[in-house]
Amino acid sequence: MVRADLKTLRLKATETTLAAEILASGGLVAFPTETVFGIGADATNAVSVAKIFVAKGRPSDNPLIVHLPDVDAVAAYVELVTPAAQRLMERFFPGPLTLVLPKTSRLPDIVTAGLSTVAIRVPSNPLAREIIARSGVAIAAPSANVSGKPSGTRWQSVLDDLDGRIDAIVCADTEMIGIESTVVDISSYPPVLLRAGAISFEQLQDCEPTIRHSTKSSGSIAKSPGLRYRHYQPRAHVRIVTLNAPIEFEPASAWIGLSKPPVTESLPRVLVCKNLAQYAAELYEFFRQCDRDQLLHVYCESVSETGLGLGLMDRLNRAARR
Numbered sequence: 001m002v003r004a005d006l007k008t009l010r011l012k013a014t015e016t017t018l019a020a021e022i023l024a025s026g027g028l029v030a031f032p033t034e035t036v037f038g039i040g041a042d043a044t045n046a047v048s049v050a051k052i053f054v055a056k057g058r059p060s061d062n063p064l065i066v067h068l069p070d071v072d073a074v075a076a077y078v079e080l081v082t083p084a085a086q087r088l089m090e091r092f093f094p095g096p097l098t099l100v101l102p103k104t105s106r107l108p109d110i111v112t113a114g115l116s117t118v119a120i121r122v123p124s125n126p127l128a129r130e131i132i133a134r135s136g137v138a139i140a141a142p143s144a145n146v147s148g149k150p151s152g153t154r155w156q157s158v159l160d161d162l163d164g165r166i167d168a169i170v171c172a173d174t175e176m177i178g179i180e181s182t183v184v185d186i187s188s189y190p191p192v193l194l195r196a197g198a199i200s201f202e203q204l205q206d207c208e209p210t211i212r213h214s215t216k217s218s219g220s221i222a223k224s225p226g227l228r229y230r231h232y233q234p235r236a237h238v239r240i241v242t243l244n245a246p247i248e249f250e251p252a253s254a255w256i257g258l259s260k261p262p263v264t265e266s267l268p269r270v271l272v273c274k275n276l277a278q279y280a281a282e283l284y285e286f287f288r289q290c291d292r293d294q295l296l297h298v299y300c301e302s303v304s305e306t307g308l309g310l311g312l313m314d315r316l317n318r319a320a321r322r
C-alpha cells in the first residue's frame with residue numbers, strides 16, 4: 001500500500017552510508033547508475049523486492065537485474081560462468097552490460113520472476129558502486145520510473161514518479177548515458193542480444209563472434225518477459241520520422257533529432273543534438289518535458305541502427321508503439 005502522506009527522504013550524494021543502511025535494512029532507495037537511475041532493494045530479501053513491484057506498478061512476471069559491486073561477487077549468484085561469459089565480464093564489467101546466467105538458490109524467485117536465470121550487472125558509476133558495496137548485499141534494481149513511462153535520468157523526474165513510494169533517493173546531478181544497459185542472454189548457446197544499449201552489438205561481436213540478435217518469433221519474448229510490455233512512453237504521442245519525406249506537423253508538437261526540423265515556427269520545443277550520445281542522454285528527459293508542457297506529439301528523427309543507434313532506435317520504436 002502506498003501512503004500519499006509519506007515523503008521520500010532526499011539524500012545528498014555524500015550520504016552513501018545512510019543509503020546503504022536503508023537498503024540493508026529492507027528499504028527502497030533510488031540511486032544513479034551510469035545508464036539511468038535505479039530503484040534498489042536487497043535482492044536476497046523477498047519482502048523488499050516485492051515492494052519494488054508495488055512502487056513501480058510493475059507486472060510480477062518481469063524479472064529484475066541484480067547489481068553487484070564487483071566481478072568477484074558474481075560467483076555467489078550464478079551456477080556457472082561459461083568461458084564466453086567470463087570474456088564478456090572481463091571486457092565490459094564494470095559498465096552498462098547485463099548478462100543473463102543460470103541462477104543459484106541464493107536469490108528468491110520473485111527477483112527472477114520464477115525464471116531459472118538471473119540478469120547480473122556491475123555498474124561503473126562510482127556512487128552506485130559505493131552504495132552497493134556498503135550495503136553488503138546484492139541489489140535488485142529496475143529503472144526508477146512508474147512502469148511503462150520513460151526511465152528517470154534526473155533525480156527530480158524520479159521524484160515526480162515515485163515520491164512517497166520509495167524510502168529514499170540519492171539526489172545526485174550525474175550525467176548519464178540515458179538508455180538502459182545492454183542485456184545479453186549467455187545462459188545458452190549462441191548468446192543472444194535481448195536489449196540493445198551503450199555496449200554496442202559490434203563491440204559484443206568483437207569479443208564474442210557467435211552472438212545473435214534476438215528474433216521476435218523465437219523464444220526471446222519468453223526469455224526476456226519485459227520485452228512484451230509498454231515501455232518508455234510519455235503521454236504525448238511519439239512519431240519516428242526522417243527528413244526524406246515531407247512532414248505534416250500536428251499542433252502542439254516537439255522535435256528531437258540530429259538535424260534541424262524542416263520548420264521551427266510551429267514547434268514549441270526543439271532539441272537538435274550534436275551527436276548520438278547527446279540524443280540518447282537527453283531523450284527521456286525531453287519526453288518528460290514535453291508532458292510537462294502538455295504537448296501532444298513528439299517527432300523523433302530516426303537514426304542509423306549501428307553503435308548506440310541500435311539501442312536508441314529500440315527505445316524510440318517502443319515509445320512509439322500504441
Ligand code: TXA
Nearest residue numbers: 035038063064117118119142143180181223224225226
Ligand atoms: O541500465 C539498466 O539496466 C537499469 C539500471 C538501473 O541498472 N536497469 C534496468 O532495469 O533497466 P529494468 O528492470 O528496467 O530492465 C531489466 C530488463 C527487462 O527487460 C527484463 O525483462 C530483463 O532485463 N531481465 C531481467 N532478468 C532477466 C532474465 N532472467 N532473463 C531475461 N531478461 C531478464
Ligand code: MG
Nearest residue numbers: 142143151180
Ligand atoms: Mg525499465
